[in-house]
Amino acid sequence: ACGSSGDDSFVPDEEPGMSVDSVGNGRYLVLYSSRSGNTEKVARQISTILHCDILEVEPVTAYEEDYNAMLDRASEELAAIDRGNYPAIATSVDGFDKYDLIFIGYPIWYGRMATPMQAFLHEHASKLEGKRVALFATSGSSGISTSANEARGFCPQATFTETLLLTSSGLAQMESRVATWLEGLGANREEEEDEVSSLKVKITVGERTVTATMEDNVTAKAFLARLPLEVELSDYAGAEKIFYPSPKLSTEGAPRGGNPTAGSIMLYEPWGNVAIFYKSGSASNSLIPMGRVDGDGIEVFRESGSLRVKFER
Numbered sequence: 001a002c003g004s005s006g007d008d009s010f011v012p013d014e015e016p017g018m019s020v021d022s023v024g025n026g027r028y029l030v031l032y033s034s035r036s037g038n039t040e041k042v043a044r045q046i047s048t049i050l051h052c053d054i055l056e057v058e059p060v061t062a063y064e065e066d067y068n069a070m071l072d073r074a075s076e077e078l079a080a081i082d083r084g085n086y087p088a089i090a091t092s093v094d095g096f097d098k099y100d101l102i103f104i105g106y107p108i109w110y111g112r113m114a115t116p117m118q119a120f121l122h123e124h125a126s127k128l129e130g131k132r133v134a135l136f137a138t139s140g141s142s143g144i145s146t147s148a149n150e151a152r153g154f155c156p157q158a159t160f161t162e163t164l165l166l167t168s169s170g171l172a173q174m175e176s177r178v179a180t181w182l183e184g185l186g187a188n189r190e191e192e193e194d195e196v197s198s199l200k201v202k203i204t205v206g207e208r209t210v211t212a213t214m215e216d217n218v219t220a221k222a223f224l225a226r227l228p229l230e231v232e233l234s235d236y237a238g239a240e241k242i243f244y245p246s247p248k249l250s251t252e253g254a255p256r257g258g259n260p261t262a263g264s265i266m267l268y269e270p271w272g273n274v275a276i277f278y279k280s281g282s283a284s285n286s287l288i289p290m291g292r293v294d295g296d297g298i299e300v301f302r303e304s305g306s307l308r309v310k311f312e313r
């Protein structure tokens, strides 16, 4: 076997860390590594039950298809780890601040934690300080305690919960075992309808989807109540994309006055049109602030001419 130690692997220096695709409110994150799919199934089950974020920790060099070649590689990588050389992994995370509980799953290799997850914990140990960590593993028959000790070694400042091990005979009861374990941890499905997410809107423009955060006022709420909504936005003055809701949106009691900047979503009361500003506009008492396109999502509205868009919750 060649190139298996990982010592000399070139790690591209492109992204400092990846952000996890958020689906839930971000209380839980499931991180897993998996070669033949068993641990991945458990990880997906956890993420489905909790409706939470999930991220695979992947090696830079793909796993060998051939089982014997894989056994060789794994034992070489484990020996290298014992000498302080970790295999290169393609996954890194900027931080775990928003997560209350982080699930970490891996297969058992030679009684130990699979090497990609060891490398991940080695690289992220300081970021996991003070975090609550729930370990889960799959194996043919071996136990989890050696790998749990390895995890504690990497992250002495983390708090470890009760673990879950599914051996090949236990995988058949995966659903009930996972559900019972999560109950014991007090982990439950993330609520989707909290105040913040209820003001979130997805806007799809062609192939791209951006998000906006709406205001908590009567006009914005009237708009939210009409979603999903597909409309043609026309260009106005080379600064706004506009459309005319029909019937007009209620403005009764809404705060007046706006100073539009790129990203502002406002209602122009005299005409009743909704305007998404991709450039700054003039301040006006006839503008009612309705919300704002998040981040740099406003870029998608800079295309010239009209745009077909879909707004949805």
Ligand SMILES: Cc1cc2nc3c(=O)[nH]c(=O)nc-3n(C[C@H](O)[C@H](O)[C@H](O)COP(=O)(O)O)c2cc1C
Binding pocket: 033, 034, 035, 036, 037, 038, 039, 040, 070, 071, 074, 075, 106, 107, 108, 109, 110, 111, 112, 138, 139, 140, 141, 142, 143
């Ligand atoms: C390199 C390697 C070493 C393994 N060592 C063990 C072991 O020591 N004890 C055990 O019970 N199973 C062992 N297995 C079996 C895996 O732990 C088991 O198939 C696991 O569910 C695989 O998870 P995955 O499908 O997520 O990759 C090993 C598998 C591989 C590939």
